[in-house]
Amino acid sequence: MPGTNLTREEAQQRAKLLTVDSYEIDLDLSGAQEGGTYRSVTTVRFDVAEDGAASFVDLVAPAVHEVTLNGDALDPAEVFEDSRIALPGLLRGRNVLRVVADCAYTNTGEGLHRFVDPVDDQAYLYTQFEVPDARRVFANFEQPDLKATFQFTVKAPEGWTVVSNSPTPEPQDDVWVFEPTPRISTYITALIVGPYHSVHGVYEKNGQSVPLGIYCRPSLAEFLDADAIFEVTRQGFDWFQEKFDYAYPFEKYDQLFVPEFNAGAMENAGAVTIRDQYVFRSKVTDAAYEVRAETILHELAHMWFGDLVTMEWWNDLWLNESFATYTSIACQAYAPGSRWPHSWTTFANSMKTWAYRQDQLPSTHPIMAEIRDLDDVLVNFDGITYAKGASVLKQLVAYVGMDEFFRGVQAYFKRHAYGNTRLSDLLGALEETSGRDLKTWSKKWLETAGINILRPEIETDAQGVITSFAIRQEAPALPAGAKGEPTLRPHRIAVGLYDLDEASGKLVRAADGRIELDVDGELTAVPQLAGRPRPAVILLNDDDLSYAKVRLDEGSLAVVTERLGDFESSLPRALCWASAWDMTRDGELATRDYLSLVLSGIGKESDIGVVQSLHRQVKLAVDLYADPTAREALLTRWTDATLAHLRAADAGSDHQLAWARAFAATARTPEQLDLLEALLDGSHTIEGLVVDTELRWAFVERLAAVGRFDEAEIAGEYERDKTAAGERHADTARAARPTEEAKAEAWASVVESDKLPNAVQEAVIAGFVQTDQRELLAPYADRYFEVVKDIWGARSHEMAQQIAVGLYPSIQVSEDILRRTDEWLASAEPSAALRRLVSESRAGVERALKAQAADVAAQP
Numbered sequence: 001m002p003g004t005n006l007t008r009e010e011a012q013q014r015a016k017l018l019t020v021d022s023y024e025i026d027l028d029l030s031g032a033q034e035g036g037t038y039r040s041v042t043t044v045r046f047d048v049a050e051d052g053a054a055s056f057v058d059l060v061a062p063a064v065h066e067v068t069l070n071g072d073a074l075d076p077a078e079v080f081e082d083s084r085i086a087l088p089g090l091l092r093g094r095n096v097l098r099v100v101a102d103c104a105y106t107n108t109g110e111g112l113h114r115f116v117d118p119v120d121d122q123a124y125l126y127t128q129f130e131v132p133d134a135r136r137v138f139a140n141f142e143q144p145d146l147k148a149t150f151q152f153t154v155k156a157p158e159g160w161t162v163v164s165n166s167p168t169p170e171p172q173d174d175v176w177v178f179e180p181t182p183r184i185s186t187y188i189t190a191l192i193v194g195p196y197h198s199v200h201g202v203y204e205k206n207g208q209s210v211p212l213g214i215y216c217r218p219s220l221a222e223f224l225d226a227d228a229i230f231e232v233t234r235q236g237f238d239w240f241q242e243k244f245d246y247a248y249p250f251e252k253y254d255q256l257f258v259p260e261f262n263a264g265a266m267e268n269a270g271a272v273t274i275r276d277q278y279v280f281r282s283k284v285t286d287a288a289y290e291v292r293a294e295t296i297l298h299e300l301a302h303m304w305f306g307d308l309v310t311m312e313w314w315n316d317l318w319l320n321e322s323f324a325t326y327t328s329i330a331c332q333a334y335a336p337g338s339r340w341p342h343s344w345t346t347f348a349n350s351m352k353t354w355a356y357r358q359d360q361l362p363s364t365h366p367i368m369a370e371i372r373d374l375d376d377v378l379v380n381f382d383g384i385t386y387a388k389g390a391s392v393l394k395q396l397v398a399y400v401g402m403d404e405f406f407r408g409v410q411a412y413f414k415r416h417a418y419g420n421t422r423l424s425d426l427l428g429a430l431e432e433t434s435g436r437d438l439k440t441w442s443k444k445w446l447e448t449a450g451i452n453i454l455r456p457e458i459e460t461d462a463q464g465v466i467t468s469f470a471i472r473q474e475a476p477a478l479p480a481g482a483k484g485e486p487t488l489r490p491h492r493i494a495v496g497l498y499d500l501d502e503a504s505g506k507l508v509r510a511a512d513g514r515i516e517l518d519v520d521g522e523l524t525a526v527p528q529l530a531g532r533p534r535p536a537v538i539l540l541n542d543d544d545l546s547y548a549k550v551r552l553d554e555g556s557l558a559v560v561t562e563r564l565g566d567f568e569s570s571l572p573r574a575l576c577w578a579s580a581w582d583m584t585r586d587g588e589l590a591t592r593d594y595l596s597l598v599l600s601g602i603g604k605e606s607d608i609g610v611v612q613s614l615h616r617q618v619k620l621a622v623d624l625y626a627d628p629t630a631r632e633a634l635l636t637r638w639t640d641a642t643l644a645h646l647r648a649a650d651a652g653s654d655h656q657l658a659w660a661r662a663f664a665a666t667a668r669t670p671e672q673l674d675l676l677e678a679l680l681d682g683s684h685t686i687e688g689l690v691v692d693t694e695l696r697w698a699f700v701e702r703l704a705a706v707g708r709f710d711e712a713e714i715a716g717e718y719e720r721d722k723t724a725a726g727e728r729h730a731d732t733a734r735a736a737r738p739t740e741e742a743k744a745e746a747w748a749s750v751v752e753s754d755k756l757p758n759a760v761q762e763a764v765i766a767g768f769v770q771t772d773q774r775e776l777l778a779p780y781a782d783r784y785f786e787v788v789k790d791i792w793g794a795r796s797h798e799m800a801q802q803i804a805v806g807l808y809p810s811i812q813v814s815e816d817i818l819r820r821t822d823e824w825l826a827s828a829e830p831s832a833a834l835r836r837l838v839s840e841s842r843a844g845v846e847r848a849l850k851a852q853a854a855d856v857a858a859q860p
Contacts, residue, residue, distance in 0.1 A: 565604025651688025
């Protein structure tokens with residue numbers, strides 16, 4: 001029995017046999033306000049290469065009423081099983097299939113998700129189909145290389161709006177009949193249905209006119225900053241159309257902010273869905289606006305790379321996501337008038353650290369992963385696919401040249417529009433435009449796993465003049481359990497030379513202080529540096545062109561440790577911060593020393609995204625990587641610092657808000673908790689700090705976690721914020737309370753019941769796991785191993801993954817947890833996907849033990 005899986009081999013066989021022409025999909029959503037199921041009628045026209053061949057169509061549905069193939073009725077009881085309808089006796093040439101089914105609304109963010117807004121009691125629907133969930137709404141051939149046109153007809157409740165890939169028609173008697181789409185893949189079709197609020201605009205340039213729409217629930221309309229969203233969108237249209245030399249390929253562009261969305265956003269053709277947390281209800285820092293803009297641009301880039309030209313199979317998912325990530329950040333960095341020209345700093349600070357973390361797990365894999373089936377791809381939306389892939393694309397651009405890169409991309413779009421491709425199609429186009437042979441490059445970068453380390457080797461004379469300089473490349477052993485061999489790779493990098501400017505007190509790169517070169521093999525000489533006075537800091541991989549761990553020489557490390565915050569430019573600061581964090585995670589830098597480094601430099605850090613990352617990293621390091629006997633002292637030191645910075649920050653600044661959140665996450669003494677309460681009730685104020693809805697909840701959740709607040713206070717706060725977000729915050733606060741009863745209630749709601757919607761389940765898990773409550777949570781380690789396999793088998797992928805990762809006993813850092821995990825892995829016979837997730841969590845505990853040992857060894 002296939003269950004709901006599909007293998008690559010099955011997809012290849014089906015693609016050889018079938019050419020799909022068109023779908024007509026008729027959905028009756030008139031009962032959406034009540035929920036349950038809805039009628040789905042699909043007519044699909046397709047051609048078959050062999051007479052008498054058999055195949056199957058995909059469908060996940062509670063009931064199938066009719067299956068008619070070429071006019072002949074098939075018995076659903078005989079042909080429908082698991083997620084497939086068998087199609088026997090196909091005709092050579094044109095075939096017509098009609099399927100009538102009852103499909104189900106979901107609350108998991110997969111298929112047709114249904115959400116009821118507590119503010120207006122109205123239902124709001126949206127689809128999420130990637131990877132294989134269009135089959136939850138209509139019968140189809142669910143694989144990316146069987147493209148077709150899609151014509152949707154939707155009956156909806158009176159007064160509702162229906163949005164799809166094609167322009168929205170005028171409804172007749174509450175029936176919306178859409179024009180057919182261009183040829184696209186099933187996973188980027190979409191329907192968004194409900195009484196949504198909307199704002200409309202247009203993108204116009206050189207005679208081109210593209211209608212733009214932005215949608216959200218009416219309860220969020222007062223917070224929707226449509227002008228800012230349109231501005232980023234138009235910048236993206238300008239930049240992408242110029243760089244791609246291909247006009248936007250669809251008739252309109254709608255962006256729909258939808259509730260309880262599992263990911264950041266989804267690139268449905270012409271109808272992008274985005275998590276509605278990006279409609280900011282309260283003050284956020286500029287880093288949040290930058291991340292939202294990157295998400296908007298990422299999805300817009302997909303309209304060309306992913307939607308117009310689509311991967312043949314999911315093994316090239318990385319290229320889809322990496323290209324969108326790289327080009328979205330490049331757009332922020334280089335587009336005229338961009339608010340975020342420092343976007344590569346953010347990339348180095350967030351995306352790269354995600355990639356380095358993922359690439360050191362036992363599940364690490366080549367960028368071009370072997371995707372055998374749908375189960376493989378569902379756990380592959382990871383730091384390799386997005387972040388390492390984008391890092392390596394940035395390296396590829398440095399290797400071939402940016403102009404040559406985009407000329408290759410232009411040829412690729414023109415050659416393969418509305419078709420499907422493999423990686424070799426893009427690399428072939430880039431070889432043509434750049435003249436570089438990319439076969440060796442591709443083999444070493446895309447078909448191997450792991451990270452290289454680059455170290456400087458420097459010699460100077462008595463006067464401090466450099467006599468020789470070389471870059472040593474290492475290929476450390478892959479993590480235990482990972483497949484493959486360590487590999488030395490070709491790197492195109494810059495070496496930056498920084499000196500202290502006495503007038504400004506800043507570390508500045510000299511006018512001639514940048515050398516760009518190819519590094520290959522174990523040792524690469526850099527003769528250009530011989531004869532130069534040794535600068536204060538020599539930084540390998542300056543400008544962050546390549547993907548590698550970088551280490552500093554002894555002299556540079558001493559300067560950086562003392563003056564990290566003094567780099568004039570944000571990118572070298574981010575690279576040094578990232579290197580320090582990397583060393584802490586690797587047990588090369590003790591947690592107490594990392595904390596000291598951060599406290600010495602963070603006050604000078606102007607980039608708010610870097611500041612907020614440092615907040616998260618310090619908290620994680622002290623909670624998990626510190627000597628347990630020193631942990632409380634280090635937490636006290638950190639918390640005292642957060643409060644001092646909060647009081648010292650400029651009134652109303654982003655830094656002030658960030659420090660308020662950092663303080664709220666760790667406040668612990670009676671006096672600090674009194675301050676949180678006083679800020680909440682208004683009896684104490686800090687000039688410029690507005691304790692608005694979201695900040696209030698941050699305070700309430702902390703006060704609940706330490707036992708200061710209970711049900712009465714949590715319910716009282718919800719009365720102030722009777723929204724879906726308020727419900728989730730209240731659920732987090734309840735689950736965070738430090739009592740056996742609260743933990744048992746939270747555990748039961750997630751594990752023993754499957755009724756929670758995806759976003760609520762996520763909120764409960766976030767509250768349940770509190771690093772201050774290790775002893776209280778210890779009994780749940782055994783319970784996790786007792787239930788996780790059954791949950792994986794019974795729940796949908798998204799819901800099961802939340803539980804498998806979120807409830808793993810990651811905060812119980814001990815050899816005992818490693819032993820129990822190993823016993824479970826050896827005896828439980830989990831699926832490959834579940835084994836991967838549990839093994840990754842185990843690796844986190846193993847890393848924490850190593851880092852704790854390093855911190856113990858660093859005791860004075």
